[in-house]
Amino acid sequence: MSNAAAPLENDSPPNENSATAEFCFETLPIFARQIENVRDQTEQAILALSTRFRGIVTSLDGAVAASQNVSGDGGRELTSAMDEGRQQLLKVVDALTAIRESRAALIGEIRSLGVYTHELQDMAKRVEMIAFNTNMLALNAAIEAAHAGGDVGRGFSVVAQEVRHLATASRETGKVIGQKIAVINDSLTHILGANEKVTERENIAVKDSELRINTVLEQFGGMTERLLGSAEQFRRESEVIKEEVMESMVQLQFQDRTGQILAHVAKSIEELPVVADSLVATGSAADARRAAQDYLAEMANSYTTDEQRRIHEGDTAGAAKPQAAEFF
Amino acid sequence: MSSAANMALTTTAAERRHDQNQYLTFVLGRETFALGILGIKEILEYEAPTDVPMMPPFVRGVVNLRGQVVPVIDLCARFGRASAGVSKKTCIVIVETQHATESQVLGIVVDAVNEVLEIPHTEIEPPPSFGTSVRTDFIHGMGKVREKFVVILNVDSVLSFDEMEKLAGLGPTATH
Numbered sequence: 413m414s415n416a417a418a419p420l421e422n423d424s425p426p427n428e429n430s431a432t433a434e435f436c437f438e439t440l441p442i443f444a445r446q447i448e449n450v451r452d453q454t455e456q457a458i459l460a461l462s463t464r465f466r467g468i469v470t471s472l473d474g475a476v477a478a479s480q481n482v483s484g485d486g487g488r489e490l491t492s493a494m495d496e497g498r499q500q501l502l503k504v505v506d507a508l509t510a511i512r513e514s515r516a517a518l519i520g521e522i523r524s525l526g527v528y529t530h531e532l533q534d535m536a537k538r539v540e541m542i543a544f545n546t547n548m549l550a551l552n553a554a555i556e557a558a559h560a561g562g563d564v565g566r567g568f569s570v571v572a573q574e575v576r577h578l579a580t581a582s583r584e585t586g587k588v589i590g591q592k593i594a595v596i597n598d599s600l601t602h603i604l605g606a607n608e609k610v611t612e613r614e615n616i617a618v619k620d621s622e623l624r625i626n627t628v629l630e631q632f633g634g635m636t637e638r639l640l641g642s643a644e645q646f647r648r649e650s651e652v653i654k655e656e657v658m659e660s661m662v663q664l665q666f667q668d669r670t671g672q673i674l675a676h677v678a679k680s681i682e683e684l685p686v687v688a689d690s691l692v693a694t695g696s697a698a699d700a701r702r703a704a705q706d707y708l709a710e711m712a713n714s715y716t717t718d719e720q721r722r723i724h725e726g727d728t729a730g731a732a733k734p735q736a737a738e739f740f
Numbered sequence: 741m742s743s744a745a746n747m748a749l750t751t752t753a754a755e756r757r758h759d760q761n762q763y764l765t766f767v768l769g770r771e772t773f774a775l776g777i778l779g780i781k782e783i784l785e786y787e788a789p790t791d792v793p794m795m796p797p798f799v800r801g802v803v804n805l806r807g808q809v810v811p812v813i814d815l816c817a818r819f820g821r822a823s824a825g826v827s828k829k830t831c832i833v834i835v836e837t838q839h840a841t842e843s844q845v846l847g848i849v850v851d852a853v854n855e856v857l858e859i860p861h862t863e864i865e866p867p868p869s870f871g872t873s874v875r876t877d878f879i880h881g882m883g884k885v886r887e888k889f890v891v892i893l894n895v896d897s898v899l900s901f902d903e904m905e906k907l908a909g910l911g912p913t914a915t916h
Contacts, residue, residue: 541828544828552782554762555777555782558777559778
């Protein structure tokens, strides 16, 4: 039995055993490599997935911070900007009102000019009256001159004629003054009339401006409120999503454990032929049994998790009791 | 000496002619009339005459001319037209009329006096026999002034002798 050639010639079962062992020795490393490959790929994928999730969490953090800006400090800023805007726009209305008042003062002055034009009109009439009287005086002088006759009358008639010319010139001037004053008076009346229309339109415009400003501000106010509301909602939902994602990342830690288990299994499969060889080489069956027991005990000691140990001991319900979660 | 005297004579005659050619133009209604200046004593601003009863309708009343009672004639009424209203230009022209040997001072209401101007004899046409709005015996002639005709009135014949007599009772008359 100790001879190596004897079993090859006489003993067929050992031959069969060695063929089976040969087959196992060739197959097991393949399994081990396959398992290693699966473990490797899973690890890669989970790592990539974790990186993605971390990115998502970071983005969500940013979004939450941003929306907190809008709904928190940003909201207060928006509200104060609205108040500021309201103040500024009301100042515009005040300015319009001030313009209206100063124009009213201007119109008051123009109206007082109207009184002067009436006085001037009277003066122009008086000038015409004086011219009329002077003309009559000149005509009477001419009549007197004609009655007087001779050199004296002639000279006097020339003077009378000149006075009459002056009277005519005065009358014309008086008339022109009167006309000009009438023109001024007309344009004053026109200005006052136009002013009334403008004032009316201006009053409407100021009221309209106030109304529009209030409407716009109300619209903006409503929009701001809605914006703040949706920002707040967005923030809350983002928080929830972030929680979910972080939860998922914890779940992904299963790979750590399964990877270790798979690695251990693969290593054990790799070692199996060597172990089997050494068991065969031990000689007596009792020795071999003892060696196998030792190997199994050694294997049990090399486990890193409880579940491996439990499964090793035959606990089929070895569902993972996840150990304290740690982040990557 | 005699030539100098002649000169003086001719000058006087020329002056005389000059004075005789002078006319006062005035407006009555829409027409312009003229009166020889030597027949006019003076022009007064209009003042409402004092009403005198029992007078013909063309007599508006009398005014006091420096103590002298002067009847005022409404020429429009005399010409058979409606009288124009009184305006600030309305005047009373005081004239002296001659009737035979008597002269009478009268006031004539006119709507406005215009000017004293010279109308040479050559520019005066005889009154037309028809077509004027004024009876032709009131008209001395038609004077051409600046391409237009003015009616030169004969103030002596504006009033009849009887009318004159009646008016004469109102104020002093001068006898020649």
